[in-house]
Amino acid sequence: MKKWLALLVLIPLLTACPKQGASELRVYNWSDYMPEEVIKGFEEREKVKVVLDTYDDPEAMISKLEAGGDTEYDLIIVSDYLIGQLARKGTIRELDKSKIPNLANLGPEFANPAFDPESKHSVVYQWGTTGLVYREDLVKGPVDSWAVLFDPAKSVGSFLLLTEMREQMGAALRYLGESVNTTDPAVLEKVKGLLIDAKRRSQGFAGGTDAVQQVLGGNAAVAVAYSGDAFRAMEENDKVKYVIPAEGGTRWTDSLAVLSKSPNAELAYKFINYLLEPEVAAQVSNGIGYGTPVPAALPMIEAKDNPVIYPPAEVQQKLEFLADLGPDLDAFNAVWAEVKAR
Amino acid sequence: MPVKRLLAAYSWLVFAFLYLPIAVIVVLSFNESRFGVNWTGFSLKWYEALLENRRIGEYLGNTLVVAFTSTLVSTVLGTLLAMGIVRYRFRLRSFLRYLLYVPVVVPDVVMGISLLLLFDTVRDGIGWPRLSLFTIILAHISFQIAYVTLVVRARLMLLDPALEEAARDLGADNWRTFWEVTLPLTWPGVVSGALLAFSLSLDDFVVTFFTSGSGSTTLPLYIYGKVKTGITPEIHALSTLMVGATILILALGALFWRRR
Amino acid sequence: MNEAATPWQKARRLLVTVGPGALWLTVFVLVPSLLILLASLLSRSSTGSLAPPWGLHNYVRFFTEPLFWEIVGRSLWIGWWATVLTVLMGYPLAFYIAAHRYKQVLLLLVVIPFFTNFLIRVYAWIILLQREGAVNAVITAFGLPPADLFPSTFAVYLATVYTFLPFLVLPLYAAVERIDWSQLEAAYDLGATPVRGFWEAIFPQTLPGLFAGFLLTFIPAVGTFVIADLLGGGKITLIGNLIQQQFTSAQNWAFGAAVSMILMVMVLLGLWLYARTQGERGLDELV
Structure with missing residues (x-):
């Protein structure tokens, strides 16, 4: 009986122990805020595995990173107004732009946003x-x-x-x-x-x-x-x-940022670059229904004429x-x- | 006897109250509408969406591994602890009695962050444990143990120690006394405590959030994470299946009982 | 207990029963609590992390601002009444279940609703209570005007009672199941009325379960805030909100730690005072 009980406890405990591969990209995001086919596309192209983890409150997420959770993830997707705080604390790293050639695809209003001048620490993922x-x-x-x-x-x-x-x-x-x-x-x-x-x-x-x-x-x-x-x-x-x-x-954005202690930053850069490809950016916006920061993707986007997602220019001027x-x-x-x- | 009827009627009203939201969830799982505010027509599309979701099965698996393991460990530890506290007098006994309330009082966010700090400090020192399902299980046991102990203790306080004495006088050793006298008498308390611990683990969000690592997402983490895009009736379909499966297992069990 | 037990036997019994649980509580509850205590004595740095100087300033801040007292009072008030309502609902239920032929089945029926996610259950209540929701559909079908059921304090109480019902029923059931009913007959033989018989012969036997259930409901109900946030329209700030905010949006862990220490001490002190005053009646063991 005693042995039997011990076994019952041990088996789940053993399966609960983490198994981490080197070719793994670990993304921290809201649930269902990135279409599956976009992730699959990257997994197949780079022959890697993307692990998705989810949070509900960006500020609680930051507290978790600070209390020691920041070695767990490579890439986070987080609200714009928190980027500055994360950068000052050194939780996220300054981006090595040479590794993200597709940065040139960003629309001009997103290349130098007020919350992160010159996109030093973050790249806009979606906006609204x-x-x-x-x-x-x-x-x-x-x-x-x-x-x-x-x-x-x-x-x-x-x-x-x-x-x-x-x-x-x-x-x-x-x-x-x-x-x-x-x-x-x-x-x-x-x-x-x-x-x-x-x-x-x-x-x-x-x-x-x-x-x-x-x-x-x-x-x-x-x-x-x-x-x-x-x-x-x-x-x-x-x-x-x-x-x-x-x-x-x-005008708010959710932006991509790479953690300073990211175990796999190279892959994180590749992923950001991938998300900035016009075809992929269109896939993202068609999948989750928010605005894309990549103008070249617009022709492929179903909602491109919807003023709710893409307000007319005179309204956009009043956005901050x-x-x-x-x-x-x-x-x-x-x-x-x-x-x-x- | 009218009192008995009244009690039965009242109790079934309470059961109705308990299942009213569950009924809503079941109805919404078949509703075509995404927001589920109004009935727009019967549809199975949320069940289809559930089947197509390649992550949800993994999250459910994680949730169940955590819930079963942590409940098992906390029930064993909590029951023993309750027995020791009720039966024996020792130094620090009253300190321990008050310490038991701490996991009940401490707000989730504080418990989550302080455990994460603890795990992080230990890992810095000895390189273990990584944040994973394992750390979630450790964290869950830490609050479950208090609930189990407090529930089992309430039962043990009503038991007469003379029964155990009698068993020992009849020549039973400690082990036999425990298995054949103490445990059967305590059983309803143990079951109550375990059920409470299980549902606490299954539903915990905040402590799980802070103690989880990459690849150890549980169902509550996934569901809360949907605040950004809105919770879809997919989750209602999943809840319906989970409640349905539990009731089915329960009904089969009851049938089996009757046969015996 | 066993007089014949040698000190060695006694130590071994303690080691087996109390040992593992006590060790667990020390490592995973006591140590983190000490970490919180330390944090509460620190300050907030300009980047929002914990930093020196050390001191009691967080506690001073809490005790000198009447706003915080208001929040504590409100939390205790709501927690208390929610618990009273839960007892009214759960106490008879525990008796019914314990006396039922299929008590195990009924006991499971109490917890099965809680196998669904908390958030989903709360949303189900919102859908029932909202202006164009099911409850108002029934009300208007009788020709009455729709009621403002949500967001409201009523909705907060309803969902709080709903959430904590099993916390009360489960320990209570464990005690009720053990009731010695012959004591009631003895009371009847002595000429007691049913009400008196219940009060004097049965109720005291339920006390350990009731007390455990009461605390397992009351303590979390005082600290909870998600229900108040979602069903009360986020207008009601409770002590749980205050702590949560300090650890997230306000980024002031030191103050948040101090408030949770105050909450902890408040509850433990309350229990201790209760035990002290009940001592002579033997009820101090309930704590």
């Missing part, structure tokens, strides 16, 4: 916008300005705020006519007031896909949401609309990147903590 999603049949007036959230007189119905700090504060900053990267304490104080008031009148906070789901379910008439989620909701219900408010909003704020981020954190707790 943040705006307002609403149900035509539930709103009581035009939805074209952030005022539907921040001005009680212009409210058009129940609304939801976004759980992402930088995005939601960015919306309030644009409403005040400021840049989303303003750190002026007086302005931030105003933002705090606006957000506390909006929170009290709102249906609460929701994450990207949650927000869209709630608008679909009629819980809120309007919600701050990401373009990709809005795009999918519009396929579900044609009363759903998406708009970038007249004051402008953010979230910059890396460095230590000034604390001021944002303090405001946000107050807003959430009040």
Whole structure:
């Protein structure tokens, strides 16, 4: 009996021990945020194995890397505004651009983004916008300005705020006519007031896909949401609309970065280069439905004429990147903590 | 007796409450709609998508290996610990009693990060263990053990030590007393503790997130990671199959029991 | 226990029963807790990592800002009422299961819903409770106006009770299954009413299970926040949120560590005080 029990414990423990090959690329990403055929294509071309691991919260992911998880992965896909922090801490490495010749394929607006000047540490993977999603049949007036959230007189119905700090504060900053990267304490104080008031009148906070789901379910008439989620909701219900408010909003990206302690950085560079090939970039965007940073891929993309994914040029001009704020981020954190707790 | 009927009615209402969300999940798994907010028509496409997903089987396998192994170890360790704490008086006993509550109190994120720091420090020193299913199992046992011990202890406190004394007086050695007297009497507590430990492991996200390494993704990690693109009814199909399979095994087991 | 046991036998018994578990708890619970304690005495560097100077400043910050007290109070309040509701739901259920012919089957039926993912279950509640959802469809079918069930405090309580029900029922079942019902008959023979008979003969026997279940529900319910975030519309900040934020978005591990130490000490101190006050009645062993 005792031996039998010991065996029962030992077998799974042994199978649980890791087996790591040298020709293995380990990617840390959201679930289903990269089409299988893209991965397969790379595996077959380079005769390697791609191991995909998933996270849900980029900030928790960073905490994990810092606490000792950073030898586990080669390549991470992470939100733009976190790149600066990762670079300063030395968690991600400065890219050796000679190993990524396809960098030349990036559109000019993505080659030198505000959050990572000259793409020193990261390469844009996908991009989108943040705006307002609403149900035509539930709103009581035009939805074209952030005022539907921040001005009680212009409210058009129940609304939801976004759980992402930088995005939601960015919306309030644009409403005040400021840049989303303003750190002026007086302005931030105003933002705090606006957000506390909006929170009290709102249906609460929701994450990207949650927000869209709630608008679909009629819980809120309007919600701050990401373009990709809005795009999918519009396929579900044609009363759903998406708009970038007249004051402008953010253009966000998810970017590729190589970890400093990456055990297989060469392969990571090859993979980044592969993702920048126009055919592959088109495959990615067709598969997951976000914008591509590679203009040469556009002709092969099904949604290239959809203004939700690729807004017209005059709207694109009003879009801003979230910059890396460095230590000034604390001021944002303090405001946000107050807003959430009040 | 009316009290008995009332109790039965109330209990089945509670069961209905427990299964109401499960019913929603089952219905949504057959719904054509991606967001599952409204019923747009019957479809098996999410089951097809589930079959085509080449990763989900691996994730499910990882999840089950972790859940079974950690439950087995924690149930054995926790049951023994509960017996020692209830039966014997020793130094640091009350310290140990309070220490048991720590894994219950500590927020998941703190437990996850502190275990990761511990694993990382040890690995820096002796080159082992790499983050993997193995470290996830170690982490799960660490919180499960507290739950098992506390549940088993609640049962043991009701047992009369005289029963064991009697067995020993009849000439049974420690080992036999344990197998033939103590364990059978404690069994409902052990089963309850093990079930709790199993469902805790199966569902754990945060601690697993911090202690997992590359290639050791579990089902909860995959499901939470879908926040970016939205959770599709594929997961509902998987949940339906898992609950269905468990109930089927349960029904077969019950049938087998009756035969005997 | 056995008077005839030599010190050596006693030590061996302890080594076999308590030894492995105690060792495990020391390595994987006590040591990490000490790491948290150390972290709580450090500060946050400009890049967001842990760094000197050492000190009690994180604790001072917590105790001097009334905002944090508000959060603690709110967490205890919600945790307490969710636990009371769970007891109301689970206590009778444990009796029903323990008395049933197929008690093992019913016991499994309690946990099977929890073999599905937590997030999926919570979303199922959202779909039931949302404005155009199933519950409101039933309400409006009776000609009543739709109710704002979600997001709401009601929804938070509902899902919290749902999530923690097995934590209460399982330990309670283990105790109820062992009840000596002859004591109830003895009480009846002495002329007790059914209510009194239950209260004096049965209820005390369920105490170890009830107490264990109560704590296994209450303690996690105080620290949880995902339910409040998803079903309360993210408007309710609880102590769990506060800690989570420090370790993720705010990148202030030192302060997060201090808050979790405070939570830990709060709970353990509560248990200790309870044991001290109950000492003479023998109920201190429940802790």
